[in-house]
Amino acid sequence: MFEKLFPRKTPDPKPLPQPNAQLALGALLVRVAMADRNYQASEVGQIDRILAATFDLKPLEAAKLRATCEALERHAPGTPEFAQILRDEVAYDDRRALADAMWSVALADGERDTDEEVQLLAIETALGLTDEDIAAARKNALRPD
Numbered sequence: 710m711f712e713k714l715f716p717r718k719t720p721d722p723k724p725l726p727q728p729n730a731q732l733a734l735g736a737l738l739v740r741v742a743m744a745d746r747n748y749q750a751s752e753v754g755q756i757d758r759i760l761a762a763t764f765d766l767k768p769l770e771a772a773k774l775r776a777t778c779e780a781l782e783r784h785a786p787g788t789p790e791f792a793q794i795l796r797d798e799v800a801y802d803d804r805r806a807l808a809d810a811m812w813s814v815a816l817a818d819g820e821r822d823t824d825e826e827v828q829l830l831a832i833e834t835a836l837g838l839t840d841e842d843i844a845a846a847r848k849n850a851l852r853p854d
Contacts, residue, residue, distance in 0.1 A: 728781060730798040734807060735760055735778030737832055739813050740788065744828035745817070755817035759810045781848040786826075792835030804836045808843065812850030821851075 728736070742752035753775065758811060760778075761771035795804060811832060815825040833843045 713779040728791060728794055730795055731760075731764055731774065732778055732781055733794040734763065735774055736782040737791050737795075737807075738811060738814050739775070739778050739782040739824055740791075741814050741828050741832065742817075743782070744815075744825040745822040746824075747822075749818045751819070752814055753813045759814070761812070788831055789835050792832060792837075796835075796837050801837070805838060805842050805846070807836065808833050808838060808846035809834065809849060812846055816850060 735756070738756045739748075742748055742756060756775050756778075757768065757771045758773050759768060759802065761768060764771075764774070795807070799807070808829075811829055815822070815829055829847075830843065833846065838846075
């Protein structure tokens, strides 16, 4: 009877995919959005739009990719490892554009948050962006419309 209520062995969880540039980008976008421990629907939507536009995905495909990236972000390597994948596979100009995309996620909820900004700086630095390009991305993001 106790064996039915409290089984000794739990099934192995489904293994996570090996990170590639697509998954690394998505995981870093999720990491930025979650930095303030307040993952909002506006941030989720912005991540989906970025993934769809960057990788030419349909909305449902982008949402599925984001869901995989959420799991990967929780259980996979840290920011430097994800950033190294992007440094190895993505040209500098495209990495600079990623900084703009990450700022759009951080600001999607309409609020500036110190934790998100610290996370962004760590990611931008790990991506190998110059101080000038980091400052430009921040300035562009914070420019009033």
